[in-house]
């Protein structure tokens with residue numbers, strides 16, 4: 776008798792326990808919804824108003840988690856990141872956006888981390904990332920031989936960071 780093995784579980788190719796929590800550090804905006812704030816308030820046993828004041832702030836028109844200095848990257852990181860253990864201190868109360876991230880089977884930061892550590896043969900190497908965005912308009916044009924090519928024109932807009 777043949778046995779069919781079915782395994783629908785997605786393969787995960789990253790391990791957050793071996794990562795210094797890039798995603799909690801490099802994104803300036805970790806957006807929170809009303810539901811996220813209610814969860815935070817319940818977790819800390821405070822009122823919603825108090826949770827809003829203590830744990831969130833406005834950034835570019837969005838309500839986001841507050842950040843504090845992180846020595847490892849010499850920059851600000853999420854206030855709920857444990858600076859020593861590099862893990863989330865409110866894991867069960869973390870916002871939806873953190874639960875979903877990276878929403879695919881690979882994490883590009885983890886891939887670079889592994890790649891660099893293998894390349895350098897040094898498990899302590901810490902690649903640094905900066906996320907910047909630039910708006911650009913895509914246009915189809917023809918090259919000298921009449922072949923179709925993509926042309927990118929820089930549009931307006933600046934730099935922003937966003938988680939998710």
Ligand code: SF4
Pocket residue numbers: 789790791794795796797798799876877882883884885
């Ligand atoms: S950057 Fe990727 S591997 Fe690192 S903690 Fe975030 S999701 Fe996990």
Ligand code: SF4
Pocket residue numbers: 798799805840853854855856857862863864865866869870873
């Ligand atoms: S709430 Fe937790 S998982 Fe989300 S960014 Fe902050 S430390 Fe990371």
